[in-house]
Amino acid sequence: xxxxxxxxxxxxxxxxxxxxxxxxxxxxxxxxxxxxxxxxxxxxxxxxxxxxxxxxxxxxxxxxxxxxxxxxxxxxxxxxxxxxxxxxxxxxxxxxxxxxxxxxxxxxxxxxxxxxxxxxxxxxxxxxxxxxxxxxxxxxxxxxxxxxxxxxxxxxxxxxxxxxxxxxxxxxxxxxxxxxxxxxxxxxxxxxxxxxxxxxxxxxxxxxxxxxxxxxxxxxxxxxxxxxxxxxxxxxxxxxxxxxxxxxxxxxxxxxxxxxxxxxxxxxxxxxxxxxxxxxxxxxxxxxxxxxxxxxxxxxxxxxxxxxxxxxxxxxxxxxxxxxxxxx
Amino acid sequence: xxxxxxxxxxxxxxxxxxxxxxxxxxxxxxxxxxxxxxxxxxxxxxxxxxxxxxxxxxxxxxxxxxxxxxxxxxxxxxxxxxxxxxxxxxxxxxxxxxxxxxxxxxxxxxxxxxxxxxxxxxxxxxxxxxxxxxxxxxxxxxxxxxxxxxxxxxxxxxxxxxxxxxxxxxxxxxxxxxxxxxxxxxxxxxxxxxxxxxxxxxxxxxxxxxxxxxxxxxxxxxxxxxxxxxxxxxxxxxxxxxxxxxxxxxxxxxxxxxxxxxxxxxxxxxxxxxxxxxxxxxxxxxxxxxxxxxxxxxxxxxxxxxxxxxxxxxxxxxxxxxxxxxxx
Numbered sequence: 001x002x003x004x005x006x007x008x009x010x011x012x013x014x015x016x017x018x019x020x021x022x023x024x025x026x027x028x029x030x031x032x033x034x035x036x037x038x039x040x041x042x043x044x045x046x047x048x049x050x051x052x053x054x055x056x057x058x059x060x061x062x063x064x065x066x067x068x069x070x071x072x073x074x075x076x077x078x079x080x081x082x083x084x085x086x087x088x089x090x091x092x093x094x095x096x097x098x099x100x101x102x103x104x105x106x107x108x109x110x111x112x113x114x115x116x117x118x119x120x121x122x123x124x125x126x127x128x129x130x131x132x133x134x135x136x137x138x139x140x141x142x143x144x145x146x147x148x149x150x151x152x153x154x155x156x157x158x159x160x161x162x163x164x165x166x167x168x169x170x171x172x173x174x175x176x177x178x179x180x181x182x183x184x185x186x187x188x189x190x191x192x193x194x195x196x197x198x199x200x201x202x203x204x205x206x207x208x209x210x211x212x213x214x215x216x217x218x219x220x221x222x223x224x225x226x227x228x229x230x231x232x233x234x235x236x237x238x239x240x241x242x243x244x245x246x247x248x249x250x251x252x253x254x255x256x257x258x259x260x261x262x263x264x265x266x267x268x269x270x271x272x273x274x275x276x277x278x279x280x281x282x283x284x285x286x287x288x289x290x291x292x293x294x295x296x297x298x299x300x301x302x303x304x305x306x307x308x309x310x311x312x313x314x315x316x317x318x319x320x321x322x323x324x325x326x327x328x
Numbered sequence: 329x330x331x332x333x334x335x336x337x338x339x340x341x342x343x344x345x346x347x348x349x350x351x352x353x354x355x356x357x358x359x360x361x362x363x364x365x366x367x368x369x370x371x372x373x374x375x376x377x378x379x380x381x382x383x384x385x386x387x388x389x390x391x392x393x394x395x396x397x398x399x400x401x402x403x404x405x406x407x408x409x410x411x412x413x414x415x416x417x418x419x420x421x422x423x424x425x426x427x428x429x430x431x432x433x434x435x436x437x438x439x440x441x442x443x444x445x446x447x448x449x450x451x452x453x454x455x456x457x458x459x460x461x462x463x464x465x466x467x468x469x470x471x472x473x474x475x476x477x478x479x480x481x482x483x484x485x486x487x488x489x490x491x492x493x494x495x496x497x498x499x500x501x502x503x504x505x506x507x508x509x510x511x512x513x514x515x516x517x518x519x520x521x522x523x524x525x526x527x528x529x530x531x532x533x534x535x536x537x538x539x540x541x542x543x544x545x546x547x548x549x550x551x552x553x554x555x556x557x558x559x560x561x562x563x564x565x566x567x568x569x570x571x572x573x574x575x576x577x578x579x580x581x582x583x584x585x586x587x588x589x590x591x592x593x594x595x596x597x598x599x600x601x602x603x604x605x606x607x608x609x610x611x612x613x614x615x616x617x618x619x620x621x622x623x624x625x626x627x628x629x630x631x632x633x634x635x636x637x638x639x640x641x642x643x644x645x646x647x648x649x650x651x652x653x654x655x656x
Contacts, residue, residue: 019589023468044589099656100649120656127462129656130640131599134455136655137616137643138609140351184602259612261347261372265604267612271459272600274512276593281466284587284595288465308641308651312458315465316636321428323636327464328427328448328457 002028003294005287006059006087008079009069010034010041010050012247013092016283017067018044024287026317031059060086064297065290067091081105084304085113088293090286092122099125099306107304116297117304121289122282123273124148128253130307131271135255139267142257143188147175147196151249151278159224160201163217165209168237170244172200175252183254186266199230202244204237249278288315330356331622333615334387334415336407337397338362338369338378340575341420344611345395346372352615354645359387388414392625393618395419409433412632413441416621418614420450427453427634435632444625445632449617450610451601452476456581458635459599463583467595470585471516475503475524479577479606487552488529491545493537496565498572500528503580511582514594520555527558530572532565577606616643 005021007014010032021029022045029048034041038050051059056066066087068079072095080091084106093102099120110117120126124146132144153173160169179196182189189195201218205211215232218225235243252272259265275281289307292314296305313323333349335342338360349357350373357376362369366378379387384394394415396407400423408419412434421430427448438445448454452474460472481501488497507524510517517523529546533539543560546553563571580600587593603609617635620642624633641651 016587019587022589023587096656099652103652125656127466127597130462132655133640133644133651134458137619137640137645138455138612140645259344259347259351259605259608261350265608267604267609268600268602269455270598270600270602272596272598274596274598276595277587280587280593281595284466291465306652306656308644308648308656309639311637311639312461312465313636316461317465317468320636323461324427324431324634327460328424328453328634328636 002026003291004028004030004062004064005290006031006033006056006063006066007069008033008053008056008066008083009075010036010043011069012279013283014067014069015044016277016280017069017286018048019280020284020287021045023284024291024317027287027291030063056083057086063087064294065090067286067290077102077105080117080119081109084110084115084117086115088116088297090118090121090290090293092126092282092286093120094122094125096125103304103306111303114302116293116301118289118293118306118310119304120306121286123275123285124251126282126285126307127273128251128271131253131269132255133308135253135257135269139255139257139259139269141259141263142255142267143183145183145191145254145256146251147180147254148251149173149175149197149249151251151275152244152247153199154247156199156201156224159221160203160218163214165206165214166203167206168204168240170202170240172202174198174200180252183256184268184270186256186268188256193227194229197228199225199228201230201232202235202240203232204240205234246276247278248276249281250274291315291317330354331619332356332358332390332392333618334359334361334384334391334394335397336361336381336384336394336411337403338364338371339397340607341611342395342397343372344605344608345397345614346376347608348612348615349373351612352619352645355615355619358391384411385414391415392622393418395614395618405430405433408445408447409437412438412443412445414443416444416625418446418449418618418621420454420610420614421448422450422453424453431632431634439631442630444621444629446617446621446634446638447632448634449614451603451613452579454610454613454635455601456579456599459581459597460583461636463581463585463597467583467585467587467597469587469591470583470595473511473519473582473584474579475508475582476579477501477503477525477577479579479603480572480575481527482575484527484529484552487549488531488546491542493534493542494531495534496532496568498530498568500530502526502528508580511584512596512598514584514596516584522556525556527553527556529558529560530563530568531560532568533562574604575606576604577609578602619643619645
């Protein structure tokens with residue numbers, strides 16, 4: 001009996017979840033729910049069904065876990081509480097500041113329905129959060145650092161695209177090497193926003209556009225760019241397509257701490273990710289937590305959980321005996 | 329009410345545990361149990377008692393967790409099952425091949441006594457195991473690599489010391505940079521023992537000893553050195569004391585894997601540790617799991633657990649709300 005999975009929302013993340021399921025023989029994709037016309041949505045899995053999202057609720061006894069692949073801004077705050085009452089669910093809600101509120105809403109719904117929900121799964125929040133937490137528990141005296149990149153920021157790319165005269169754009173977030181070196185050297189630097197990351201934009205301008213004006217508008221844009229050193233490159237549409245069509249990302253979590261009676265010994269814990277595809281890696285983390293959600297639910301658990309609340313063994317298809325013998 | 333801790337065995341690890349307790353205000357050291365004459369054992373914590381190990385059992389209702397700081401070869405296989413029946417315990421049993429047997433023995437004892445035991449806690453086994461396991465669950469298609477060092481191997485140092493004509497010695501295990509670079513480049517190399525690590529020995533010879541003979545005996549020693557490229561330096565006793573009295577260690581766990589419908593996307597997960605003091609870092613991990621053992625026991629759990637079986641939040645002194653707000 002394989003774990004029966006549904007996907008709600010079939011964009012980059014939904015497709016990534018579909019691919020991840022294929023790598024896990026104990027799971028199968030049963031249905032994809034879409035807001036588009038199902039006839040227009042071509043999925044990769046021949047044995048799964050594409051349904052309108054309005055029919056999702058009818059599947060509540062057919063699926064073991066429903067993966068919610070919508071966006072954090074407007075989709076998930078509504079969808080996760082709604083479906084957590086009917087299904088075991090996993091989402092990748094990533095608006096860090098609103099996680100407590102989202103947790104409370106989802107928890108109430110999942111408790112009511114007797115289901116297990118896992119929120120904020122992916123790499124940040126997700127694997128980066130786990131590494132921050134473990135490192136803090138192990139080294140209570142120390143400093144935390146998170147660096148993102150080199151990778152594409154969708155939000156910043158969109159912000160550049162909204163500028164008049166910009167046809168298309170891709171923005172990369174890049175850690176500042178000297179800052180990283182100072183952290184690794186145990187200097188515990190206090191780093192400003194500008195000192196931690198630079199931003200690099202590849203912009204396709206419309207013909208006859210004011211390039212200097214666009215560059216200035218990018219570099220002075222509040223919140224998105226004004227606090228960073230930003231480099232702007234104008235390139236052709238062909239170059240953008242050829243060199244910047246991927247969605248790579250990654251980053252590092254570091255904790256630099258001390259031990260000893262007089263804090264005389266230094267330690268550095270570093271976790272890093274280099275990802276060819278941000279959505280596919282996020283999807284792979286989600287699928288491991290879908291297994292956990294299913295098992296917890298089988299054990300009678302209900303309510304909302306995060307990566308902090310789930311014992312690692314629940315993520316693996318291997319038994320406790322196998323894990324102890326092969327990976328401990 | 330602080331968590332009351334006992335330490336059994338007061339060597340480098342036991343002293344590290346004592347220091348780690350001081351960094352965690354929700355814990356206090358109550359007693360140290362030693363096989364030596366208690367009058368000869370000077371501990372750092374003024375409020376704790378030093379007792380002969382024969383009296384440990386009398387403390388069974390006075391301690392929340394007993395930390396077993398003996399060696400894996402002969403101490404822990406006897407001590408952990410024995411004390412797991414009476415106390416919640418944590419050990420750092422690190423003979424990987426014998427973990428399944430140790431787990432079974434400790435589990436039976438802890439079940440019988442209604443106590444919680446956590447075995448094989450530290451960084452390898454321990455944090456490295458966790459990272460291997462998470463990375464395998466997330467990227468089921470990929471290759472695992474563990475590198476150790478640069479750091480002092482106690483076992484290899486001891487092996488060199490046993491050679492006739494050797495007064496003292498320190499052995500460092502060092503990852504081969506080119507092998508690490510190939511892994512990071514996603515080449516998924518198959519690496520022999522020799523290709524992964526080199527060994528570097530600093531040897532103080534007795535006066536008039538046959539240096540060439542010692543060097544040859546080291547380099548051809550089965551299991552310890554014969555399968556590695558080994559460099560031997562003869563130094564003075566003063567140099568050894570000045571430059572090699574620390575116990576640094578560390579290493580890296582990497583998983584290189586693929587995602588996508590045709591496995592066309594590559595990802596690299598890397599976890600690394602750089603530790604000034606191997607025993608103090610191990611002790612810091614142990615103390616976080618001591619908190620977990622105490623809490624699990626309070627919840628009514630019993631039996632043997634490993635790092636795979638314990639939800640991360642149990643390690644932290646922070647509440648779930650605090651963790652979600654600050655570290656997720």
